[in-house]
Amino acid sequence: MSKYTGLVFFPAFDWAISPTHPEREERLLYTRDQLLEEGVLDFPDIIEYKAKFADKQDILRTHFCLPSFENVITDAHLIAAGSAILIGEAWHHREIKNGFALVRPPGHHAMHVTHGNRGFCNINNEAIMIEYLRKKFGYRKIAIVDTDVHHGDGTQDIFYHDPDVLFISLHQDGRTLFPGSGFINELGGPNAYGKTLNIPLLPGTGDQGINYVFDNLILPVLEEFKPEIIINSAGQDNHFTDPLANMKVTAFGYGSITKKLNPDIMVLEGGYAVETALPYVNLAITLALAGKDFSQIQEPQLKESMLKETSENMEYIKKLCEKLYLIWQNHTNIDLTKIFGKDDYYTTNRQIFYDTDYFIVEQEEAVRRCSDCGGLIIFKSRRKEGRKNPTFLCISIPIYACPRCQQEGKDRFLQECRNNNFEQVFLQNKPEDTYLTKDDYYG
Amino acid sequence: MQIGIDVGGTFTDGVLIENAQVLRSCKVPTDSQALLKSIVHVLEKLLEEKTEKISRIVVSTTLMTNLILEKKYLPTGLILIPGPGLNLKEHKFPFSWEIITGGVDFQGRIIKNLNEQEIVKKVQCLVDKGIQHLGIIGKFSPRNPSLEIQTAEIVNRHFPTLEVKLGHQVTGQLNFIRRAMGTGLYLATYKTFAQFIASLKNALKERDITCPVFILKADGGVIPIDKIMNFTIDTVLSGPAASSFGAKSLLPEKTSAFVMDIGGTTTDFSLILDGNPLLASRGVKISDVYTPVRSLAIHSLPIGGDTGIEIKNNQVTLTFKREGPPACCGGNTPTLTDCMRILNLTDLGDENKARLSFQSLSSKLDLSAEIIAQQALDKAVELITQEINYIFKQWQEEPLYRIWQLLNEKNIKPRNLISIGGPGKPLGELVSKKMNLTHINHPLCQVANAIGAALASPTYEETIRINTEKREISSSWGYFSKNSRQIKGKMSAEEAAGLALQIFKKYLQENGVEAQPEIYHQEVFNMVRGWSTTGQIHEIKLGVPVQVTGLINNKE
Numbered sequence: 001m002s003k004y005t006g007l008v009f010f011p012a013f014d015w016a017i018s019p020t021h022p023e024r025e026e027r028l029l030y031t032r033d034q035l036l037e038e039g040v041l042d043f044p045d046i047i048e049y050k051a052k053f054a055d056k057q058d059i060l061r062t063h064f065c066l067p068s069f070e071n072v073i074t075d076a077h078l079i080a081a082g083s084a085i086l087i088g089e090a091w092h093h094r095e096i097k098n099g100f101a102l103v104r105p106p107g108h109h110a111m112h113v114t115h116g117n118r119g120f121c122n123i124n125n126e127a128i129m130i131e132y133l134r135k136k137f138g139y140r141k142i143a144i145v146d147t148d149v150h151h152g153d154g155t156q157d158i159f160y161h162d163p164d165v166l167f168i169s170l171h172q173d174g175r176t177l178f179p180g181s182g183f184i185n186e187l188g189g190p191n192a193y194g195k196t197l198n199i200p201l202l203p204g205t206g207d208q209g210i211n212y213v214f215d216n217l218i219l220p221v222l223e224e225f226k227p228e229i230i231i232n233s234a235g236q237d238n239h240f241t242d243p244l245a246n247m248k249v250t251a252f253g254y255g256s257i258t259k260k261l262n263p264d265i266m267v268l269e270g271g272y273a274v275e276t277a278l279p280y281v282n283l284a285i286t287l288a289l290a291g292k293d294f295s296q297i298q299e300p301q302l303k304e305s306m307l308k309e310t311s312e313n314m315e316y317i318k319k320l321c322e323k324l325y326l327i328w329q330n331h332t333n334i335d336l337t338k339i340f341g342k343d344d345y346y347t348t349n350r351q352i353f354y355d356t357d358y359f360i361v362e363q364e365e366a367v368r369r370c371s372d373c374g375g376l377i378i379f380k381s382r383r384k385e386g387r388k389n390p391t392f393l394c395i396s397i398p399i400y401a402c403p404r405c406q407q408e409g410k411d412r413f414l415q416e417c418r419n420n421n422f423e424q425v426f427l428q429n430k431p432e433d434t435y436l437t438k439d440d441y442y443g
Numbered sequence: 444m445q446i447g448i449d450v451g452g453t454f455t456d457g458v459l460i461e462n463a464q465v466l467r468s469c470k471v472p473t474d475s476q477a478l479l480k481s482i483v484h485v486l487e488k489l490l491e492e493k494t495e496k497i498s499r500i501v502v503s504t505t506l507m508t509n510l511i512l513e514k515k516y517l518p519t520g521l522i523l524i525p526g527p528g529l530n531l532k533e534h535k536f537p538f539s540w541e542i543i544t545g546g547v548d549f550q551g552r553i554i555k556n557l558n559e560q561e562i563v564k565k566v567q568c569l570v571d572k573g574i575q576h577l578g579i580i581g582k583f584s585p586r587n588p589s590l591e592i593q594t595a596e597i598v599n600r601h602f603p604t605l606e607v608k609l610g611h612q613v614t615g616q617l618n619f620i621r622r623a624m625g626t627g628l629y630l631a632t633y634k635t636f637a638q639f640i641a642s643l644k645n646a647l648k649e650r651d652i653t654c655p656v657f658i659l660k661a662d663g664g665v666i667p668i669d670k671i672m673n674f675t676i677d678t679v680l681s682g683p684a685a686s687s688f689g690a691k692s693l694l695p696e697k698t699s700a701f702v703m704d705i706g707g708t709t710t711d712f713s714l715i716l717d718g719n720p721l722l723a724s725r726g727v728k729i730s731d732v733y734t735p736v737r738s739l740a741i742h743s744l745p746i747g748g749d750t751g752i753e754i755k756n757n758q759v760t761l762t763f764k765r766e767g768p769p770a771c772c773g774g775n776t777p778t779l780t781d782c783m784r785i786l787n788l789t790d791l792g793d794e795n796k797a798r799l800s801f802q803s804l805s806s807k808l809d810l811s812a813e814i815i816a817q818q819a820l821d822k823a824v825e826l827i828t829q830e831i832n833y834i835f836k837q838w839q840e841e842p843l844y845r846i847w848q849l850l851n852e853k854n855i856k857p858r859n860l861i862s863i864g865g866p867g868k869p870l871g872e873l874v875s876k877k878m879n880l881t882h883i884n885h886p887l888c889q890v891a892n893a894i895g896a897a898l899a900s901p902t903y904e905e906t907i908r909i910n911t912e913k914r915e916i917s918s919s920w921g922y923f924s925k926n927s928r929q930i931k932g933k934m935s936a937e938e939a940a941g942l943a944l945q946i947f948k949k950y951l952q953e954n955g956v957e958a959q960p961e962i963y964h965q966e967v968f969n970m971v972r973g974w975s976t977t978g979q980i981h982e983i984k985l986g987v988p989v990q991v992t993g994l995i996n997n998k999e
Contacts, residue, residue, distance in 0.1 A: 014845045019969055020976060026968040029980065032844070033549040037583055038529045039620035042725070042733050050842045051849060075846050243973070279549060283528065293530040300527075300546075300554040 003045050005290040006090045006099030008083040009035070010051035015076040015105070017356060022244065022272040023105060023120040031102070034279035035286065046290055047096060051103065054082035054128060060435035061131045062158065063123055064113045064394040064426050066381060072114055077122050080105050084129040084267050091229075091264055092137050098289050100234070100266040101125065102282060108148060108233045108269045109179060111157040113363065113381045113394055117356040119150060119179060119270075126233055126267050127158045130165070133229065134399055135433060140164050143227035145218060145261060146171070147210075147254075148235020148269040149245040151182025155233060156196055161189040161367050162374045162398065166225045170199040170213055172238075172245050177203075178355065184324060187331070189367055190340040191375045194331020197221065197324055202316060203246035207253030208309040209317050210238065214260050217321040221328050222261075232263035236271025236281040240306055241299070244272050248306050251277070255284035255294035263289075276301055344369055351384065360384040372402035376409045380422075390423030399430040406431055417441040444496045447897025448485050449503040449659075449685045450478050453707045456893040457485035463996050468890040478506055479642050486650065497652060503659035503681040503896040506639055507632065511679060511729050516631035517576055520569035521623055522562070522598075524581035524590055526555055534620050537732070538627045539572050541565035543594070551587030551915060562597050570602060577602075578626035580610030582619045585917050586908075587925075606630065613676070614735040615921040616906075621726050621735040628676050628734060636675045640668065661727055661738035663688045663720060663895070663989060664902030667955040676736055680727055682892060683741040687713040687720040689895030690861045692995045693887060694718070700859035700883065701831050703874065704892070705867045707749040708765040710827065712742045712834055716855050719989055722904065724841055737904070742834050744826060748780040748866035752819045754807055759818040770800030777801050779823055780866055782816035788869035824873045831860075831878065859883055863891040887997055894995060901956040904963070904986035907943040909934070912970055912978025916942075922950060932978060939981035940965055947985055958987040 011028035018024070035041065041048050056069060059081065065072040080103040087099035107126065109119030116122065126144060133139050144159070146152035146169040159165040174182045188196040199213055222230065236242075238249035258266070266285065271278055280299050287294040309317075340346045345366040352361045362384050368376040379394040393416055397409040406429075413427040417438045425438040444461045450473055459467040469488040473481045482502065490497070509515075520539045525531055526546020543562055546555035569577065577598060581590045588611040595607050608630050610622045640658075647656060657665035658674075659681040666674045686704040690713075694700055697718040704711040714721040723740040726733065751766035752759065761779070769780035771792030781797035783789045801812040808815065835857075843849050861883040862871025868884045875882035887894065906919040914930045917923050929942050940962050947960050968980040 009842060009844065011844050012846060013966060013968075014847055020971045020974060022971075024969065024971065025966075026970060026980070029968050030549045033583075033617055034528075036617040037549065037619050039534070039618050039733070040529070042618070042620065043533075048842050050840050051844075053849070075850060079846060079849060275550065280527075287529065292533055296527055296530050298527040300548060300552075 002094050002097045004047050004096045005045060005286070006047050006049055006087055006096035007286065008049040008051055008087055008099070008101050008103065010079055010083050010103040012076050012079070012104050017117070017120060027104060027272070027274050028102070028278065030275055030279045031282045034283050038283060040283070040286055043290065043292075046286070049086055049090065051079050051083040052086050053078045054085055057433070057435065058082070058085060058128055058132055059123055060428065061135060061430060061433065062128045063110070064379065064392070064396070064428065066113060066115045066392050067424065072116060072122055076105055079103070080107065081123055081125045081128045084125040085132050087265055088129040088133045092133060098262075098264050100286060100289055102268050104268065106235070106269045107267070108146060108152040108155050108235070109150070110154040111352065112377070112396065113379050115359070115361050115381070115383060116354050118352070118354040119154075120356060121154060124154050124158060126231055127155055129265070129267070130231065131399060131430070135430070139228050140400065141225070141227045142166070142229050142231065143222055143225055144168070144231045144233060145263070146233035146235070146269070147238065147257065148233055149237040149242065149247055150178055150235065150270060151198065152233055153179045153181045156182070156186065160196060161191050161377060163192040163195055164400065166195050166197075166221070166227060168197045168199070168218055168221065170201060170210065170218075172203055172247055173200040177245055179353070184320070184327070187327065190336050190346045190369050191367065191373070193334060193336055193339070194328060197328065199320065199324065201247070202313055204248055204310075205313060205317070206240065206248030206309060207250055207256070207307060209313060210249055210253060210257055211260075212314070212317055213321060214257050217325055219260060220325065229265065230261065230263045232258070232261060232266040233269050234266040234285060235269035236277055239271065239273055239277035239281060241273040241276035241301055242271065250302060250307070251280035251284040251297050251299055252295065254281045255288040255297065258285050258288035340369070368405055368408065370402060370405055373400055373405055374398035376401070376405040378412065392424050392426065393422040394426045394428070396428040397430055401431050414441070445498055445897050446486070446489060446500040447685075447893040447895065448482055448500070449682055449892040449896050450481055450505050451682050451706065451892065452505055455481035455485050456890045457489050458890050458893040458897055459489045460894065460897050460995070463994060465887055465890070465894065465995060465997050468887075468893065470890065475509065478504060479639065479646060482643065483646050490650075497654045499655045499657065500652070501657045501659055501665055501896045501899055502643070503685040503892070504678065505682055506636065507676060507679040508682070508729065510632045510635060511628065511732055515635065517634060518574045519576040519578065519627050519631040520572065520574035521578045521580060521627055522565060522569070522594060523623060524579070524594070525619065526582050528582065536623065536627065538631065539569050539574060541568055545581065545590045547581055547583040547587050547590055549583055549586065550910065550913065551583060551917070553587065553590065557590060557593055557597070559597050562594055563601050566598055566602055570605070576606045576608070576630035578608050578610065578623065578630050580619065580623040580626050584609070584611040584622070585615035585617065585921060585923065587915075588923050611921045611923065613921070615917060615919045615923070616735050618726070618735060621733050624733055625676055625735040628732070633672065633675055637672060640671060644668065657899075659685055659896050659899055661736050662722060662902055662904070663739060663899055665899045670954050676734060679729060679734065679736055680738055680741060683711040683713060684720070684739050685892040685895035685899070686711065686863050687715065687739050687741075687895065688899055689891030689893070690863060691715055691718065691720060692894055692898050693885070693891060694859070694861060694883065696994065698859060699855050699857040700861050701834070701857050701880070703827070703831070703860060703862045703867065703871060705862065705864040705870055706747045707865070708745070708747045710744045710746050712744070712830055713739050714834055714838060714857065716853070716857070721838060740834070740838065742830060744830050746779070746823050746826060748778065750779050750823075752777045752779070752782065752804065752815070754804060757808065759804070759808070759815050759822065761819065761822060769797070771797035775800070777804060779819065782819045783866060783869045785812050785816040786820065789866070820873065823870065824877055827870070827874050828877055831874070861888065863888045865889070887995065900990050901958050901987055902989050903951070903960070904984070905947065907946060907983045907985065909939055909942065909981040909983070910978065911981070916946065918946070920950060922946060934979065934981065936965055936967060939967070940983055943983040943985055951987070956987070960985055960987055
């Protein structure tokens with residue numbers, strides 16, 4: 001095995017959502033200073049890679065970009081996604097034993113269908129990397145552990161029906177924080193039930209609490225799932241100084257869970273305490289990945305008293321872990337018809353709030369019940385404001401689709417192109433790696 | 444008329460240049476125990492009797508490189524103020540060192556104070572080990588040197604005889620470990636270096652040479668001899684820089700080329716892009732020592748004209764070390780030069796002696812001398828080709844942190860190879876042929892290093908950081924100022940650039956440099972606390988660009 005840890009650092013010093021937005025040029029400035037000053041890049045077993053662009057094809061393999069690719073994607077997004085892919089590829093080729101895409105903008109709130117920016121994300125860097133690695137190299141079983149303080153609802157959405165992808169998110173309870181989801185009853189769709197696990201933690205949870213969750217839930221579940229790749233969506237906003245959330249994790253705490261999880265690939269997500277957390281957390285994570293001592297990293301603001309969990313919270317965490325572990329153990333023995341009914345397609349309707357761009361999307365999602373694959377997925381999606389906003393139809397054939405789901409998807413695309421009832425019709429044919437619109441049909 | 448002298452490991456070369464013509468050149472063996480002797484020898488050969496017409500002299504010397512490689516260090520200790528962060532046990536220093544309490548963060552805020560008693564105790568430990576020189580290096584000291592300064596005051600009170608140097612005085616670049624190394628190296632070598640400079644000055648005086656004298660640095664810039672003691676470690680690896688600049692002056696303007704400088708022991712490679720030698724993105728690493736010294740991007744291979752040929756597992760291979768002079772020139776063992784002699788690629792020395800040295804190899808493998816020589820040469824060409832490709836790839840893969848940089852990447856592919864040094868011509872031809880490059884070599888390539896030294900001019904690339912919230916200015920050369928009245932809470936890009944230029948010009952003046960500085964790149968970061976902007980960080984990259992004073996146009 002390679003002895004190297006790979007790092008792609010792309011601070012995007014010339015990109016911001018707006019001048020005072022948390023997602024601004026300054027965000028990784030002090031992280032750069034800290035990594036340079038500590039001489040981390042001089043370690044012979046740490047390789048720094050140069051950021052690179054993702055291709056349009058790599059994005060379309062994962063997302064439907066509405067109304068069009070150009071409306072959703074900028075160069076910054078292509079570089080963040082491309083850099084995640086680069087680390088994944090280096091890992092696949094065994095150039096590195098593990099790697100960290102320390103890049104912005106982030107991605108874990110970007111859903112399968114993306115209309116713009118929500119939770120500072122336009123496209124999902126981890127998901128794009130995963131679909132790339134699966135398509136190019138045939139990986140199948142993937143585990144994603146999301147340690148951002150916000151529920152990784154975009155990643156959850158993208159893999160909600162995929163029985164081969166285990167998505168675990170630990171986050172501050174959705175009743176107290178954006179995006180307001182990630183409860184324990186969100187467990188995956190009818191074809192992938194139990195392959196999504198959400199661990200909502202109470203505000204104020206710190207190192208002791210998250211270490212307990214790793215030891216007693218996440219690590220045992222991963223042990224049983226036996227993924228080919230472990231990916232960590234490495235948000236850093238569980239930190240005790242984060243301005244947008246209320247948790248109490250330290251840089252040392254982040255280092256310890258990194259060491260425990262031992263992920264193959266980490267991708268930066270949120271974390272907006274640009275001075276008090278990021279330089280220290282990024283240093284701890286990088287050192288932990290490289291197998292070096294991170295125990296002497298200590299934030300100037302840290303006080304001993306913060307390190308202990310209240311007994312009430314520990315009690316809550318223990319019960320939560322027990323409950324979720326039980327669900328995990330029994331997830332294959334559940335009568336799914338009681339939850340999802342008996343129809344050929346399981347259909348849900350929802351409204352999705354795009355907080356950054358400030359609009360609401362109305363969406364219907366129908367997934368074909370299938371025992372042989374993740375199932376054909378069909379979205380009808382439109383921006384809500386104004387009656388005249390057009391509806392888009394998006395047909396997604398999953399990457400390891402069965403022949404029937406594939407055929408049904410292609411037939412439906414042709415039929416909808418002919419009917420011409422929608423502003424635009426998209427076909428995401430992952431098995432054939434082709435991504436078409438109505439224009440291609442008529443063109 | 445100007446003179447350039449390059450003291451290399453094997454030879455000392457010199458040239459006398461006037462109006463872009465090399466009037467005279469010479470080459471003498473280097474006496475590594477008495478470098479000055481070699482310099483004087485070259486000077487005498489170049490000057491004959493007249494000295495009044497000399498307008499300047501530039502010397503490139505291998506002294507600092509030798510001191511580091513041979514670890515000829517004066518007893519030196521380091522006091523480190525790391526604060527929280529990486530465990531220093533992950534690093535190795537070739538000096539005794541102790542850690543003291545105290546800490547500064549990336550904004551230069553003091554996050555932990557010093558403890559005087561502890562400092563005295565720790566320094567005493569070092570003194571007990573026999574150190575006479577003490578480096579005091581704090582993490583992030585370029586952003587706020589006050590802990591280093593306070594520690595020095597305490598040390599001075601209790602240990603007045605110790606020679607002390609502070610980290611931020613050595614470099615203002617971020618990299619605590621390299622700053623500590625640089626400070627240690629400075630202290631461990633400065634006396635030896637000072638002696639050398641003093642005797643050089645003396646030697647020049649004795650010969651009535653009064654023109655300005657400069658010393659070459661690793662980045663190809665020069666420093667007036669009177670200021671060199673502030674830059675001693677920057678003279679490490681100046682030889683390869685001299686070669687690269689020499690190569691540049693022998694090429695048409697704006698040319699891109701690989702430079703291959705073949706010596707007796709090693710071959711150094713560098714890259715010229717659009718007429719500019721490429722700078723390394725990180726400091727010089729020399730054997731296992733990481734320094735903060737800025738340099739050209741130089742790669743070395745342990746292959747040279749004196750590299751031996753041997754047989755391992757019935758295969759012809761190289762020894763990758765110098766085996767004395769080539770057999771054709773009176774040595775005992777077969778070398779790469781002998782291979783070229785046997786294959787008639789050079790007319791150096793005596794062919795029979797070369798053939799004689801191959802006899803035992805021939806009988807072992809039952810192959811002719813020609814075949815063995817060809818195989819050895821193929822091997823060398825193969826390794827050199829790999830190295831050149833690697834250098835180019837490294838340049839292309841240099842990490843970039845901005846979108847505009849990724850969108851505007853230069854796509855230069857050098858089509859030329861210029862070979863320098865003794866066995867340069869035949870090897871250069873072989874490598875060029877294999878890589879499909881145009882080979883450039885003419886007689887002046889033999890002394891390109893000295894030409895590069897002669898023509899080098901002051902070159903700088905520095906960064907100035909202005910923090911308008913804290914009203915502080917720091918810089919990559921160690922300048923620090925706080926509560927500056929010239930800083931406003933909000934500054935326009937023009938105002939920040941103006942202030943930076945003003946500070947930089949003063950620095951140039953202090954170093955006796957007359958040159959027009961340029962702003963290379965500038966950016967501003969808004970510092971937002973809560974939801975409002977509390978200040979800005981201006982980062983201004985500026986300097987004096989490389990300018991070789993005139994191309995050489997000797998027509999052969």
